[in-house]
Amino acid sequence: MQPVKMYTTAVCPYCIRAKQILKSKGVEQIEEIRIDTDPAARNQMMEITGRRTVPQIYIGDTHVGGHDDLVALDSRGELMPLLGA
Numbered sequence: 564m565q566p567v568k569m570y571t572t573a574v575c576p577y578c579i580r581a582k583q584i585l586k587s588k589g590v591e592q593i594e595e596i597r598i599d600t601d602p603a604a605r606n607q608m609m610e611i612t613g614r615r616t617v618p619q620i621y622i623g624d625t626h627v628g629g630h631d632d633l634v635a636l637d638s639r640g641e642l643m644p645l646l647g648a
Contacts, residue, residue, distance in 0.1 A: 564590065565623035565647045570608045572599035577630035578618040584633060585620075588646060622646060 567590050571578040582593060598605035598617060612619045612626060620627040622645050627633055636642045 565645065566594065567592070567646075568594040568596065568621040570596045570598050570604070570612075570619040571617050572597065574599075575617050581618045581620060581630045581633050584637065588637075588642060590646065 567585055569578065569581065585593060596604050596608070598608055608617075608619055609615055614629070616629060618629055620629070620633055625645060627636060627645075633642070636645065
């Protein structure tokens with residue numbers, strides 16, 4: 564299974580839901596980068612993704628995007644192949 568990295572904040576409901584979706588697909592470990600406690604991580608996220616909102620999800624080297632992008636990927640049947648499961 565591909566590694567999953569997610570830029571998050573503590574109180575983001577979309578982050579929580581995205582984690583639930585990924586775990587339901589068999590993802591056991593998610594590397595969370597908390598941008599609410601680390602301003603440098605927020606700046607890094609904005610530089611590499613071009614976005615300001617969380618979650619920002621990476622599966623392997625692929626930038627999936629946010630929660631809605633994750634849901635769309637799953638509905639197209641492309642999430643599981645990307646996860647490599």
